[in-house]
Amino acid sequence: SYELTQPSSVSVSPGQTARITCSGDILAKKYGRWFQQKPGQAPVVVIYRDSERPSGIPERFSGSSSRTTVTLTISGAQVEDEADYYCFSAADNNRVFGGGTRLTVL
């Protein structure tokens, strides 16, 4: 089965750029997506197909991909972006989430 590896935490000051990486062999052949989860809420997609942004997601959220790594970038992070972020990918009979990254903006 596949695994996705993320840093457990990232911390930035408001207005700075936050970058969260996600690595795994599955990403060499399949798209990655990113979910944002705030306390007590269900996850929300913020990036799909490595770099596509759903409607309603602020432009400061962007995604990129290189070989076996996808990266979520939040340009000019806001206090309201503080949340847990999970990468996800799917291939064949496997679906896998990364372990999650706690983003702190303060």
Added chain:
Amino acid sequence: EVQLVESGGGLVQPGGSLRLSCVASGFTFRSYEMNWVRQAPGKGLEWVSYISSSGSLIYYADSVKGRFTISRDNAKSSLYLQMNSLGAEDTAVYYCGAGSGNDYWGQGTLVTVSS
């Protein structure tokens, strides 16, 4: 408006069974692949099971294979998860997700396995 509403969670003793349901509205349910995803208290997201739009393809995480059964009723826009031989490690909020990549999520239903 897309809505997914899970139900069926609760307190169950180790070794017991539960059946979760997820009722969908606001989109064409029969056209969507569906997933169950769970989150143990204070932990990350864990994919549990997948079912194709027709129900012909089904996958499970190794952690639940042989104990859980996913199914759907497209006429009722409903997704189900039959959970047997439950253990403490199955305690979690269970979410249903619509789409191969979980484009839409319900609010979840809490399953607690404890004596």
